[in-house]
Amino acid sequence: MTKSGKSLRILLYSVRRYDWSRFLPRSMDRRKLSWAARSMTHPLSEYMAVKREGHGSLLLANLLCAATFVVACMEYFWEGFVFNYRESANFNLLVTLLSSVLLLLLWSISSWCVCSLLDGEGSFRETWITTCYAMLPRVLFTPPLILLSNALTLDEQNLYHTVSALLLVWCGMLLMLGMMVVQQYSLKKTIAAMLLTVAGIAIILFIGVLFTSMFQQFWSFLQTIVKELWYRS
Amino acid sequence: MAVYTKPNYWITVGLTALLAVTLVMPGAAAVLPSNTGYTYTVDAKAVPDRIIYEANSSVTGKQTGTENFSLPEDLFVYDGRVYIADTGNDRIVVLDNKLHFLYEIVDLDNGGEWDSLSGPTGLFVGPAGILVCDKGNERVILLNEKGAILQSYLKPENETLANTSYRPTKAVMDDYGNVYVVSSGIYQGLLQFSLDGRFLNFFGSNVIENSLSVQLSRFWKKFFNKEASETMSRDIPMEYNNVYIDADGFLYASIYQTASGSNNLKKLNARGKNILTHMQDDSTLDRNRYGDQQTYVYKGIVWNTTLVDVTVDDEGIISVLDSTWGRIFQYTQDGDLLGEFGGIGTTLGTFSSPSALENLNGDILVLDKLRGTITVFSPTAYRKLLGQALTYYTEGDYQASIDLWRQVIKYNSNMPLAYKSIGKAYMQQECPEEALINLHMAGDRESYSLVYGQMRQAFFQRNIVWILLAASALMVGCRYARRGLHYWIWHAQKADGQKER
Numbered sequence: 108m109t110k111s112g113k114s115l116r117i118l119l120y121s122v123r124r125y126d127w128s129r130f131l132p133r134s135m136d137r138r139k140l141s142w143a144a145r146s147m148t149h150p151l152s153e154y155m156a157v158k159r160e161g162h163g164s165l166l167l168a169n170l171l172c173a174a175t176f177v178v179a180c181m182e183y184f185w186e187g188f189v190f191n192y193r194e195s196a197n198f199n200l201l202v203t204l205l206s207s208v209l210l211l212l213l214w215s216i217s218s219w220c221v222c223s224l225l226d227g228e229g230s231f232r233e234t235w236i237t238t239c240y241a242m243l244p245r246v247l248f249t250p251p252l253i254l255l256s257n258a259l260t261l262d263e264q265n266l267y268h269t270v271s272a273l274l275l276v277w278c279g280m281l282l283m284l285g286m287m288v289v290q291q292y293s294l295k296k297t298i299a300a301m302l303l304t305v306a307g308i309a310i311i312l313f314i315g316v317l318f319t320s321m322f323q324q325f326w327s328f329l330q331t332i333v334k335e336l337w338y339r340s
Numbered sequence: 341m342a343v344y345t346k347p348n349y350w351i352t353v354g355l356t357a358l359l360a361v362t363l364v365m366p367g368a369a370a371v372l373p374s375n376t377g378y379t380y381t382v383d384a385k386a387v388p389d390r391i392i393y394e395a396n397s398s399v400t401g402k403q404t405g406t407e408n409f410s411l412p413e414d415l416f417v418y419d420g421r422v423y424i425a426d427t428g429n430d431r432i433v434v435l436d437n438k439l440h441f442l443y444e445i446v447d448l449d450n451g452g453e454w455d456s457l458s459g460p461t462g463l464f465v466g467p468a469g470i471l472v473c474d475k476g477n478e479r480v481i482l483l484n485e486k487g488a489i490l491q492s493y494l495k496p497e498n499e500t501l502a503n504t505s506y507r508p509t510k511a512v513m514d515d516y517g518n519v520y521v522v523s524s525g526i527y528q529g530l531l532q533f534s535l536d537g538r539f540l541n542f543f544g545s546n547v548i549e550n551s552l553s554v555q556l557s558r559f560w561k562k563f564f565n566k567e568a569s570e571t572m573s574r575d576i577p578m579e580y581n582n583v584y585i586d587a588d589g590f591l592y593a594s595i596y597q598t599a600s601g602s603n604n605l606k607k608l609n610a611r612g613k614n615i616l617t618h619m620q621d622d623s624t625l626d627r628n629r630y631g632d633q634q635t636y637v638y639k640g641i642v643w644n645t646t647l648v649d650v651t652v653d654d655e656g657i658i659s660v661l662d663s664t665w666g667r668i669f670q671y672t673q674d675g676d677l678l679g680e681f682g683g684i685g686t687t688l689g690t691f692s693s694p695s696a697l698e699n700l701n702g703d704i705l706v707l708d709k710l711r712g713t714i715t716v717f718s719p720t721a722y723r724k725l726l727g728q729a730l731t732y733y734t735e736g737d738y739q740a741s742i743d744l745w746r747q748v749i750k751y752n753s754n755m756p757l758a759y760k761s762i763g764k765a766y767m768q769q770e771c772p773e774e775a776l777i778n779l780h781m782a783g784d785r786e787s788y789s790l791v792y793g794q795m796r797q798a799f800f801q802r803n804i805v806w807i808l809l810a811a812s813a814l815m816v817g818c819r820y821a822r823r824g825l826h827y828w829i830w831h832a833q834k835a836d837g838q839k840e841r
Contacts, residue, residue: 119825120832188780189789194383258796261789 139164146240147247150281154237154288158229165232168239174246176207182249187256190267211238217307218286221300227290237285244277379679379754382783384633387754392670392679392723393704395689398715401426405441406433409712414473414510415696415705418465422700424707424714425463425472430456432463432472432483437700439714445470448481449488462510464585468517468535473508480508480521480533493519496539500528512585520583520591527579529612530593544593544612546577549603586652590615594647594660602629604647605660616675631662631669653699655727661706666691668704668717676757678726681717682706689715722751729761738765756782767791 128137142162146153157163180203183193215238219231252270259267287297379389401408410428417423421442422435432445448455458476465471469490470483480493495506508531510522517535520543529545548554554575561569584592591608607616616628631645649661657678658671666684671677683690695709704717719727729744742765748758763778764787772795779788800807 116828116832119828123829123832189785189792197383260793260796261786262793 150284163236168236171239218304229289241281393717413461414463544608605630
């Protein structure tokens, strides 16, 4: 064997035998990565394992939540011109953040609230982990789809739109199965709970807006009083 | 296995949610457009632009050499003469092309008997004679120059019109003598008459736009009995308010305000189908909405563009008149905006209540109903440049057209039409790279996709050998690389094991 072959071999071997786990957080079992990947294709058993055998990772879930935001940004800027009707000058960080991260948060909070009332057996931790794991297909397959969209023309738009719709359907199925397994529901009850969750999101948003406007009014009231005192003193 | 959880994740999650909810974006402030020119960028933003026409003069009836006009509703130019429907004075006024009074039609000869007009609102002049919408007398009449009635078009005997009154407001006649009448209150479409006054059918009917309120009322009507649902408001299609016929016999019809604001101008072919549409239906700029793109809410009132008249010149440039803002918008046959001018105001070149517009030798005449004036607009140098660039393109002189459009961009770098035209000219000259850049700037995805597809195909044809070679090399390489990797690692492990032992 040549000398370069030998050095490459040594390099590869040292990479192989290096203890990479020190870069993973203490709680993070490396197998959790493969379990997460498996949850895309075997959601029922894997979500059950998240619930019963501790296959879920909170860190991974939070990273996935952040990744949905990154993917949304990538889509905004890098999706092919032919399919992308967004103007990069009109990019709004807040709206993108709200529509990716906040939506996941609202969904898990609302579904946790609803399912607690409907005899669900899931904790918030499990709800949050399965909700974020359900975003895995989108996070994994949107970047290659974005690359593809730059090589396609309007003639192939059906292909592109079908694939992206299938991705969404996949994510939706995972979301549903996640709730079903984690809360130990029947299919019918899951669908009902999902509809109630959507209503719950609307209620949360409404209360949020109400609170905001009330707080703003209260704040301006305080400001007026302080101003008045300032003028009179 | 022990699961390690951090309890403060919860707090972070909750706080982030609250923070996000409390951030409410400020509502967009209603901004009324000023009287300077503006145009729309690719993403439908109004930006300042050069004015394409400048007001030359404004004449009243007295200044032309007759009585002042009283609430004139319509204007028509034929054979170098300007015809005005002087609605309030019940007469038709004829001026020459310098806007000097020639004669007027007041008394009519109805088969030997005296007759008169009553509030004529619409006017069309063709080789067959002068077509007048005699709204007060509920008829459309065809007159000769002397005022003799050649033919009248009365309310058709049609059961769908039994409860509707016939108030014809505008009419045109095509080369075959068919007469198309717009009657206010009749929503079935344009009324089509034959030359001899027979009603043929409704032409170019509008459809009810599908909207949320329409769906809701349909939904509720399912639960009510017949009496109850009859008391509810009915959803009917929008009616036309003006019509124009171009040299090729296509009808252009404007609609006041549609529910969605789009499709307010139609070009109807012989079958009554709208052909003034863009294939592109998903654009940020709603290209089937003519006039102002924005809806303004000012002092609690919704202000939308209201098209009241449309005219087409010899080059096929469509001019539409928006009575809400008193503006004239010009479009190409593809529906691309050239520019706008006019406005509501008291100075020369602005109106109080514009009612009609016409082309006269390259100028544009606009009739102001309340002031009773005709304002003459002449094209600016910028507009002449645009016209020349468009002409070069249609004549096939692409290089000259590109040069002129580049000059246009120097005047106005926000014009999508300029980039689109340059891109298309490069497309014709087979410079795909240049074409792509310009079509991208213009936001023209269809043409972009076409050019890109051709480029992609050419690339594959040129490099097919290399692509196939690379693909097979990759496949083989992957196979052997995997095997080799395993072999190497296995060897290394073996060697390592021996060393450790």
